[in-house]
Amino acid sequence: MADGYDLVRRLGMAAVRMDGAYYMCAKKFGVKENMLDLLYALDDGAPHTQKQICGDWLMPKTTVNTSVKELVAAGYAGLLPAEGGGGKTLRLAGKGRPLAAGN
Numbered sequence: 001m002a003d004g005y006d007l008v009r010r011l012g013m014a015a016v017r018m019d020g021a022y023y024m025c026a027k028k029f030g031v032k033e034n035m036l037d038l039l040y041a042l043d044d045g046a047p048h049t050q051k052q053i054c055g056d057w058l059m060p061k062t063t064v065n066t067s068v069k070e071l072v073a074a075g076y077a078g079l080l081p082a083e084g085g086g087g088k089t090l091r092l093a094g095k096g097r098p099l100a101a102g103n
Contacts, residue, residue: 029099034059038067039076039092039100047080047089071096 026036041053048056050064068090071077076096079088092100 031099032067034063035067035070038064038071039096042077042090042092042096043100045092047082047091049082049087049089051087053090 022036023033026033029036031039037057037059038053041057042048050061050068053059053064054061068077068079071090072079076093076099077090078093079090082089
């Protein structure tokens, strides 16, 4: 039992360290943490719906929607019609790629 507890504790500490590093990166790049999460989610090059991002990244709808509006307004991402006509998908624009990659 002690080995299991130690493993879970080490995993929790690693998660806290990753969160801290993520916070420092967001601060260094001058973006909000939620925006950095969204950029990272979009950096795979695939189109995503806001619903997919909320589910995959456990982000609240309002947070995703606010960040999406900011990205689109700044020209870092674009909203495109979804295949099959159900809503819109979000994809990084050319200007958003360097930002997502931290350049």
